[in-house]
Amino acid sequence: MSSIKGFSKLSKEAKIEWIVSNYLNNDAEAIDFLKSYWHPDAATQKLHDEFIENTISNFYIPFGIAPNFLIDGKMYCVPMAIEESSVVAAASKSANFWLERGGFKTQIIDVQKIGHVHFIWEGQDAKDLHAFFEAIKPRFYAETEHITKNMQLRGGGILDIRLNDKTALEPGYYQIEATFDTCDSMGANFINSVLEELAKIFRAALADTTLIKDSEKSVQIVMCILSNYTPHCLVRAEVSAPIEALSEGNEMSGQEFADKFCRAVRIAEIEPYRATTHNKGIMNGVDSVVLATGNDFRAVEASAHTYASKSGQYRSLTHAEIKDGQLVFSIELPLALGTVGGLTALHPMVKFALKLLGNPNATELMKIAAVVGLAQNFSAIRSLVTSGIQKGHMKMHLLNILNQLEATEAEKQQIVEHFKDKVVSYSAAVNAFCQLRGIEVASVSGIK
Numbered sequence: 001m002s003s004i005k006g007f008s009k010l011s012k013e014a015k016i017e018w019i020v021s022n023y024l025n026n027d028a029e030a031i032d033f034l035k036s037y038w039h040p041d042a043a044t045q046k047l048h049d050e051f052i053e054n055t056i057s058n059f060y061i062p063f064g065i066a067p068n069f070l071i072d073g074k075m076y077c078v079p080m081a082i083e084e085s086s087v088v089a090a091a092s093k094s095a096n097f098w099l100e101r102g103g104f105k106t107q108i109i110d111v112q113k114i115g116h117v118h119f120i121w122e123g124q125d126a127k128d129l130h131a132f133f134e135a136i137k138p139r140f141y142a143e144t145e146h147i148t149k150n151m152q153l154r155g156g157g158i159l160d161i162r163l164n165d166k167t168a169l170e171p172g173y174y175q176i177e178a179t180f181d182t183c184d185s186m187g188a189n190f191i192n193s194v195l196e197e198l199a200k201i202f203r204a205a206l207a208d209t210t211l212i213k214d215s216e217k218s219v220q221i222v223m224c225i226l227s228n229y230t231p232h233c234l235v236r237a238e239v240s241a242p243i244e245a246l247s248e249g250n251e252m253s254g255q256e257f258a259d260k261f262c263r264a265v266r267i268a269e270i271e272p273y274r275a276t277t278h279n280k281g282i283m284n285g286v287d288s289v290v291l292a293t294g295n296d297f298r299a300v301e302a303s304a305h306t307y308a309s310k311s312g313q314y315r316s317l318t319h320a321e322i323k324d325g326q327l328v329f330s331i332e333l334p335l336a337l338g339t340v341g342g343l344t345a346l347h348p349m350v351k352f353a354l355k356l357l358g359n360p361n362a363t364e365l366m367k368i369a370a371v372v373g374l375a376q377n378f379s380a381i382r383s384l385v386t387s388g389i390q391k392g393h394m395k396m397h398l399l400n401i402l403n404q405l406e407a408t409e410a411e412k413q414q415i416v417e418h419f420k421d422k423v424v425s426y427s428a429a430v431n432a433f434c435q436l437r438g439i440e441v442a443s444v445s446g447i448k
């Protein structure tokens with residue numbers, strides 16, 4: 001296999017030609033295939049090309065809608081970008097369930113973001129460094145104004161700057177820790193720019209100060225970077241309903257359901273294996289909203305999982321209790337989201353998604369994403385403690401199986417009808433398909 005220098009400098013066509021001739025045996029169909037995923041409008045495609053380096057095509061994942069979300073008295077049709085077959089169905093089911101029971105209530109707990117200048121100072125007395133830091137603090141605010149002015153006009157900016165002594169963890173390790181309100185932007189670029197400026201101010205002031213001995217003026221700025229852990233950019237969402245309103249038909253009384261439901265959540269609170277899967281299900285909902293609205297789902301994931309470990313053990317992000325005859329089910333999670341900047345004004349589907357949500361500000365989007373996480377978790381646990389997860393999941397996955405088998409539309413319709421009152425499994429779907437076609441199962445058994 002070949003290597004190449006300057007790949008990024010090639011035109012898109014030349015990049016495709018290079019990979020096809022060097023890695024794909026000059027397969028001309030591969031070129032057509034990649035081009036078939038280009039947007040027909042050249043300007044729209046160019047926009048996508050320029051989001052990242054070395055774009056050669058687009059990668060589709062479904063953009064679905066979960067209607068009927070009643071959040072703080074307002075109705076939403078929530079856009080979700082996700083490939084997993086049952087996620088949107090589960091969110092919609094939960095939205096409908098809670099629509100009939102008063103909907104979701106939310107609360108923004110705080111909106112602070114955080115970043116650090118990590119540095120090493122090997123002076124003798126930390127008190128000298130603290131005294132110096134306090135003396136130059138006003139300079140940090142004044143000399144970053146060229147970056148923070150606009151954010152201040154929008155009502156945000158730097159909230160606080162402090163010195164953290166981390167020498168108990170690592171000799172000489174300190175941090176300048178700054179907290180920010182970045183209003184409706186996620187704020188990563190803003191925060192990182194301010195932090196790099198703080199480091200410059202710090203270094204220059206250290207060189208000039210008389211508060212630190214000349215022999216102790218050396219500092220190593222290791223790095224300046226925001227933290228994706230945002231425990232103070234926090235949202236809470238909740239649903240509650242009287243226990244009698246939770247009965248699962250003939251299968252379970254409301255009391256039995258609520259008890260089993262709370263027990264399932266409790267297991268996720270105390271047992272990390274279950275907590276991981278439980279939180280994964282929550283993030284199915286959260287991530288799909290985060291992605292559809294052009295936000296950074298890796299940042300959101302990283303923060304959520306650190307938050308889930310804040311007690312020293314990885315635990316559930318949701319909580320459930322029975323209180324005064326009601327099931328109260330809630331989530332609290334950090335969500336650093338933006339509705340301005342980044343992809344929000346660029347990606348056409350993101351613009352559409354935000355419009356569909358009524359162009360929310362960042363805190364409203366935090367509420368929506370948290371609610372979808374809670375809804376997703378409710379659906380998952382509801383299935384787990386009643387029918388089991390596979391019934392609903394495999395029903396949604398049936399079409400994927402039939403598409404793999406290259407079933408026709410008419411065959412798909414008949415087989416979906418056949419499974420209306422049966423549990424779907426991969427082998428049952430293959431059997432039904434083969435029976436309908438009158439072919440041997442062995443003839444398709446290579447398909448996984």
Ligand code: MEV
Pocket residue numbers: 084277278279280281282284377380381389
């Ligand atoms: C599957 O993507 C997510 C679930 O496993 C979540 C859960 O078990 O709570 C269904």
